[in-house]
Amino acid sequence: MNKLGSEFFKAIDQFERGVIGGATLRQVVMILGIVLGVVLATVITIFKLPDILFYLSLALTVPPAFIYGIKKDDAIKEVITFKLTVQERAYQTEYESEENTRAFIPEKGVQEWNTPNES
Template sequence: MNKLGSEFFKAIDQFERGVIGGATLRQVVMVLGILLGVALATVISLFQLPSILFYLSLALTVPPAFIYGIKKDEQIKEVITFKLKVQERAYQTEYESEEMHGAFIPEKGIHEWSDPN
């Protein structure tokens, strides 16, 4: 027996609840990652360490946190999985079409758009 409204509630299952106030866990991780990157960059600049460390600390903390925070990681994961997956596709060749014995050849004078009546 089918549940009443089961199709309606599928979209609600994907809803993320707020962890801190109205912010979801992804948003909290994004803000913490950005704050960590800015804090590391500030400490590096205060101690006058090489500027490459400054840029590396920003590049390695802020973009990944931002990508995770706006849910782009799921789309990137799907694209990478699709590109790297070994995909087997079957194609009809001329040799295989001879074995079908004209099963899909329409009769003369009949078109897809013509009315059957």
């Protein structure tokens, strides 16, 4: 049976349009983050401030901007959410599945209201 209407592939459906020229918003943010990191590092070097500020400015600006720009932030967020979510999983083994197929038959002489000796 034929379907009416159009079907779109996911890749086309999630297409990001260019904001500045052909660059998407993610690419613009990535370029601005990298440029900001380099400018901060250059200013720190020119004023001969401590090296820790140089490395700190680069570490806090360039990697987050780069990760966001190449769309790895979604994958990292998914992994972190998976690791931090408390999950309960039930596994069925062959031994358990064999037991579950037969009906439960209690032993003779044992009643539900009987309790073990508490001595």
